[in-house]
Amino acid sequence: MPRTPLTATSVIADAAALADEDGFDAVTLSAVARRLGVRTPSLYSHVRDREALLDGVTALALAELAGRVSAAIAGRAGRHALEGFATAHRTYALESPGRWQSLQRRAGEPVVRSKAARDIVALTGAVLRGYPVPEDEHVHAVRLLGSTINGYLALERIGGFDHSKPSPEVSWRKALDALDVLLKKWPSDS
Template sequence: MARANLTPAAVIAAAAELADREGFDAVSVSALARRFGVQTASLYSHVRDRSAVLDGVHVLALGELADRIAVAIGGRSGRDALVALAAAHRAYARECPGRWAALQRPAAASTVRSAAAARVVALNLAMLRGYRLPETELVHATRLLGATVNGFLALEANGSFGHRDPATDDSWHRAIDALDVAFRHWPAERNS
């Protein structure tokens, strides 16, 4: 890639590709400099440091995931929307493992405030509102959804489910069915 194409967006895109190809931990400013055929110091006029690159990949992944979720859940509600949202996450985790890993790291304040993060949150809340959960319970339901989907995908990715029958897909569908039941029969608000 020519130096004229060296922009912050190009650096982040290259970092995302590197993360998918070689693993999230392989992303470094020096590896990216080699990719662009420049000295490491040259990248610092485009990105602050490795942390900024990783944050950039995180935001990029959030935006891509939001696009997939929006397409998946469009026109659906309740269980159909839940299944589609979860499937969008699973497909993204499989197709973009390095970017998925970026989504699993603690978000920087700038990432939390990003438009991409706001879109993912809005889409999750839209799906959950299809279950008619009280607004006061949406944060709890979002946490349950995230813990179930992300936990399952993390265990699946590291091979934890590959040693037993039945097939992992069967367990995936059961987990989503269990979430559907939980959201349809959500417990009353606690007074604690």
Template sequence: MARAGVNAERLTLAAAELADEIGFDNVTVTALARRFGVREASLYSHVRNMRDLRVRVALFALAELADAAGAALAGRSGKDALVAFADAYRDYARAHPGRYAASRLSLDPETAATSAAVRHVEMTRAILRGYRVPESDHIDAIRLLGSTFHGFVSLEAAEAFRHSSDARGTDASWSRILDTLHAALSSWPPS
């Protein structure tokens, strides 16, 4: 690829693609420079440093994931919304493991507040309102959902469930987990 084709957006997309291929933690400026056929130093005119590149990939992934979750949620409420939202996260993690890992990157509060991370929180709050979870408890419920989704997809990606002799596979467990979350949200205890 010609040097003229390099810009911050193309670098971010290339880094996201590379993350899916080799893992987010393995993406380097050297590998990207090779992909573009340029010297490493030339990439630093488009990104400040490796942290800047990692944040760009995280923001890109968060936006993609928010778009997917938003599309899945459209017109749904209650358990249908919960399942659609959860499935969007799981499907994204399966299709884009490196990008999903990037979406878990710790962002500074200012960056997070101006990113697609806000959309994720807003969508989750919309789901919770359908369950009548009091607003004062939203943070706890958001953490419950996020940690459950992330824990499952992370263990699944690491093939941690492969040792199981259960012939049903992970889809059956995923469905039962979502049933359990639905029940928990439906009978959310008062503070």
């Protein structure tokens, strides 16, 4: 059976699959080359170096997450949009753990300026428009959402909630309730 020709897209997709299977730290040019059945130098015409490969996985993950968040918040506002937003992140982290890990790193400038990154920012803004958070305070609210959601998911991923009751699901609901209350009563500078 003939091998599918290599492209930047296929190399990055294979790297993302490797990240989900073995963890994001396992993504190297040589590991991806082995999976593809080629020699490592063959990849250099498709990705510049390891950083470009990792950025490719991050860009792919951002685009996939943006699609999930968009579907999860469509037609919703306030608590329902917040829940859809957070749950889309959590589901993605559980289903695609290596890709999720790729989102927990400092990405290169092309990724930061990508359409997918702009989409995530816009979707987060859409959630915040359902709350009385002033536009000039959105950056703080975005940081709060990111810290809470990412922190919870990082602890959940390493089993940080496995040794006590109640179940992590109960704590997840409480965290979303607390975020909802805080966003509804956003502190003013006065």
